[in-house]
Structures are given as structure tokens and as C-alpha cells.
Amino acid sequence: MPKTTLSARQGQTPSRRRWIKLGAWAAGATAAAGVAGTGVWMYQPDNDRQLVFATLEQAMQEVDRLSEVGAQALEPATAWSWSQTLEHCAQSIEFSLRGFPAPKAALFQHTAGAAAFAAFAALGRMRHSLAEPIPGAPTLAAAVPDASAALVRLRQAVQDFVAHPGPLQPHFAYGPLGRTQYEQAHAMHLANHLSAFDVRPG
Template identity: 65%
Template sequence: MAAHTTPSPGFSRRGFLKWGALGGVVAAGAAFWLVQPGHDRKLAFATLAEAMREVDRLSAAPVQPLDPATAWNWQQTLEHCAQSIEYSLQGFPQPKSALFQRTLGAAAFSVFAWRGRMRHDLAEPIPGAPALDALAPDAATALPRLRAAAQAFTAHAGPLKPHFAYGALDKAQYEQAHAMHLAEHLSAFDIQKA
């Protein structure tokens, strides 16, 4: 006769795997946030207006990427940031699943909001967004586009589209997301030294 064992009430294989996977994600995330790239000025903005003042400061003089160089040039960076703001009004082309947005995406935004800064791959395009123009010699088209996107967001009074990763955000949360996004990208550039 085979012995019958009863699992303890607080333990299940599924629970073990779920908490083990969550622990792995937390450990990987902590390692990612602890490693600071050498080109990070660690900017932080509370509002979109503050972020745009830094865009204007950088755009008033020749700008350079900080070493080690970023994957995108200044024009591509401004275009990417404009896309993000525009999509908050129009809708993102390829959102992650609702489950992802409610779980990992919402958790990531909560951590970023708590820290006042975000961390993400500075060369990762928005899923489904048109490719960034690597051949444009300067920011002549991207800068006005970013300014127009920021102004449209500020003036917008209606509902906002869910963020492709974070899901539904209210206006204050979205403004914080945009300010943090700009801060991280702008931290990789500075005015060119003479």
C-alpha cells in the first residue's frame, strides 16, 4: 500500500513557482536599477514643463551625447519622446496585454513613481512606432514636434489612451510618466564642451 502524503496547507507547486519567478524578477530589477550608466546626469522632473525647459536649454546650443555614447542621436531621442507623448493622446500602436499592464506594467510604474525616476533601455523603440530617422542631421523637425506634443498634452482635457506597458493612467500620472521618460533620455546628453 502506497503512503499517501497530504501537502501542507500553505504550500503548493504552483505557489512555489509563482513566488520563485516573482523573486527572480525582483532580483533582476534591483540589479538593473543599481547599475548606473556613466552617461547618466540623473535628471529628475516633477512636471512636463520642467522637462521641456531642459529640452530648450539643450537645444539652444550644440548638444552632445555623454560617454559612453547613446545608441540614438539627439534628433532620434527628441522624436522618440514626441512619439510617446503623442501616443498618450492617440493610442499606442502595439500595447502589451491587459494582464501585463495590470501586473508587471502597473508595478513598474509604481516603483518609478515612488523613486521619481525611471530606468529603461534608451535604445528600445515604442512597440509598433515608425522607425526613428537616423540620417537627419539635426533636430530641426523633431524639436518642434516634441514641443507641439507637449503643448497638446497640456491642453488636453479629455480621456487619455492607456500606456502600452503601464495601462490606464490619469492625467497627473501620465504627466509624471512623460516627465520621467524625458528626464532619463535627456540625462544622456549635455551641452557640447568647447
Template identity: 65%
Template sequence: MPATSNGSDEGATSQAAPSVPDTPRRTFLKSGTGLAALGVVAAAGVGYLLHQPGNDRQLVFGTLGDAMREVDRLAGASASASVSALAPATVWNWSQTLEHCAQSIEFSLQGFPAPKSALFQNTLGSAAFGVFALRGRMSHNLAEPIPGAPALDASTPDASVALVRLRKAVQDFATHAGPLHPHFAYGALSKTQYEHAHAMHLANHLSAFDVRG
């Protein structure tokens, strides 16, 4: 699947989305129950799972390496340009966005502070991840914090610290050889699935920014 964008996306590449491996999840997705359940999620306002922002570059990444190349492109903006949010796609600044994405990767290694119930993870959450994985792209509310996560610092326009934190989180994930903690919404994921989840998460957030001169 090629990378796609409504704006400039040099360095944005993609790999084929991993298949949904387990039969129960696949069956749930194919059934009317699964599709209806996703509608219930949206109707209930669970914005972290189903949300389509406006003014979105529609980036698609298959790996964290792909995603970080776009992070580096944006972070390397020249002195005459800057990374700008594409309103109304997001209300977070660039630093907050990088910090939020770092938090998500860190929590997959450390444990999420406020996971949803096992029932939610094994039904609605797992179904939502299956839909995202099948289409290669997620969509969620770009101003929705991870439940229980420390508040993002809106007072720091300099994103250098957040950028270092994100790069470290990506490196720590790449070298991690132990078990991974269940995603707060999607539940248990393999490392390959988790990398794709993180790559889709970054793609969704990075789609709300571009370099403007």
C-alpha cells in the same frame, strides 16, 4: 525633491513625485511578490522598464514644463557648442531622441500601436511605474523603441523638425481635455500620473546628453 545631475543642468527643476493612489498597486509593490516580479522583468530582458545606463546625468523632473526647460537649454547651445550624446549612455542622436519622446506623448493621446497585454499592464507594468513614481525617476533602455512605433530617422542630424514636433506634442497634451489612452506598459494612468511618466521619460533621455564646446 530637488533636481539632480552629474553634469550641467541649468533649468532642471522638480516637483514631488505623485503618490501611487490605488491600494492594489501599492500592496503589490510592498509585497515580496511585487519585488520578485520586478526582478523577473529585468531577468526577462524587458529593457524598456528596468535599465540603468552608464554616464547618466541623473536628471529629475516633476512636470513637462520642467523637462522642456532643459530641452530648451540643450537646444539653445551656441554656435561654438553642440548637444552631444554621453557615450555609452545612448546610441540615438539628439534628433532621434526628441522624436522618440514626442512619439510617447502623441501615443498617450492617440493610442499606442502595440500595447502589452492587460495582464502585463496590471501587474509588472503598473508595478514598474509605481517604483519609478515613488523614487521620482525612471530608468529604461535608451535605445529601445516604443513597440510598433515608426522607425526613428537616424539620417537627420538637424533636430529642428523633431524639436518642433516635441513642443507640439507637449502643448497638445497640456490642452487635452478628453480621456487618455493606456500606456503600452504601465496601463491606465490619470493625467497627473501621465505627465509625471512623460517627465520622467524625458529626464531619462535628456540625462544622456549635454552641451559640449
């Protein structure tokens, strides 16, 4: 196979080289995750608003907006109701404070998991199956029209996260994360799920 020439390498702009690198990260993380049985990490549902949030505050502003006007699931983007989605997102934040019930092996966290988070963080958003529960988490409550209890739980989880003074627990897949990284992880997780809902017409 002929060697890559200097002129060919020079033809790649910094932006192009960045996207090539990100593509390699994402492909590697997806392949490893599929082998490990963690679901389709780069899953892209139809009818997705593709929201992007940098902070939990931004994410909660959208949660409050949808809650106030009536969130409407964008089928077939999600199989969960609004109440179940809020509960699931609350679970994720709660587990980051007290520990995930069924974490992946340390080897997975430090290889495929770390690569997946790096790819998502660089892109500013994550993609995953919106009907895949957190491993070992209690079964979500049945869907209910009134999501007020789930909303209260999510708000409390966010407040507890913000006020938490000590170290955070390793993510079940990504492994150990700093506070800033963990907030980004939670914000991306919320963005992915909230992208499957919009304002209820009428």
C-alpha cells in the same frame, strides 16, 4: 526558520521599510518585464546625469537649454542622436493621446507594468534602455545634425497633451494612468533620455 521578533521589526525605520518595499517592487517589475521581453527596465547606463523632473514644463526647459547650446551625447549612455531622441519622446506623448500601436496584454499592464510605474513614481525617476523603440512605433528617422524638426514635433506633442480635454489612452506597459500620473510618466521618460546628453563643449 525563526519568526521575526518585534524588536527586529522595530529596528527598521520608516525610511528603511520604504526602501525595502520599493526594492521589492522594482525587483518584481524587472523580473516580470524580462520574462515578457520588454527590455531591461532598471537599466542604468554609464555616464548618466540622473536628471529628475516633476513636470513636463521642467523637462522642456532642459530640452530648450540643450537645443540652444548644442546637445552632446554622453557615450556610451545612448546610441541615439539628439534628433532621434526628441522624435522618440514625441512619439510617446503622441501615443498617449491617440493610442499606442502595440500595447502589452491587460494582465501585464495591471501586474508588472503597474508595479514598475509605482516603483518609478516613488523613486521620482525611471530607468530603461535608451535604445529601445516603443513597440510598434514607426522607425525613427536617420540621425541628422539639425534637430529643429524633431524639436518642433516634441513641443507640439507637449502642447497637445496639455490642451487635451478628454481621457488619455492607456500606456502600452503601465496601463491606464490619470492625467497627473501620465505627466509624471512623460517627465520621467524625458529625464531618463535627457540624462544621456549634456552641453557640447566649446
